[in-house]
Amino acid sequence: MIVDCRIGCGACCIAPSISSAIPGMPGGKPAGVRCVQLDDNNLCRLFGSPKRPDVCSDFSASVDVCGNSNEEALWLIGSLEVETSF
Template identity: 75%
Template sequence: MNCRLGCGACCIAPSITSVIPGMPNGKPAGIRCVQLSDKNLCLLFGSPSRPDVCSEFTPSIDVCGTSDEQALWLITELESSTC
């Protein structure tokens, strides 16, 4: 599965504990990454400053569903079940 451009769910729903440029302490779950553009595109895509956890994310139907809304819901549910 390929990412749906403009989805952004993986940059909003999960917590990220790695340093992100502009977010030195990472980001809490449910908060937009500061590196997510208004069009929900990663501004660090392809950059060495992009956190490994972001670069290593692999979209799948189980995590991303079939719509942006479903992806946000699924990733939020996964995040809350692992806390």
Template identity: 70%
Template structure:
């Protein structure tokens, strides 16, 4: 089973996944990416261990704060999360 990190009572995240920092487009500014990022591009704030450098910091984009772990989106492993998030991004363009 995948390891999950519980960050608070409403959100959990798979350690080292980072799919939500790669697959979706983000239109709001990100430190180091003032125009946001296109879908499929790795966020500059995602470290080598696939963890967000801005987690819990006020500079973190609101859209990122609002994204919570959801088993139907995140699946059982990172590759499943990347596939689902990429499909959702493409489907909602």
């Protein structure tokens, strides 16, 4: 079930690896590393900008991926990253 993002969560900007270039991170970002575009309130500085990577814009929050808390989202997304890494 698709849900609204929890404002200030940021788990999708920390837990997964992102292979596409991000402004300030031209080689993408490794899993578990905070995106440089995530501000101190865990909000994306590129939200709504054409500079935002497609992988970020295409992400849809869901209970299966984001759970019921920020901590659960970090754990779930981190677990998915481990399970899908080669």
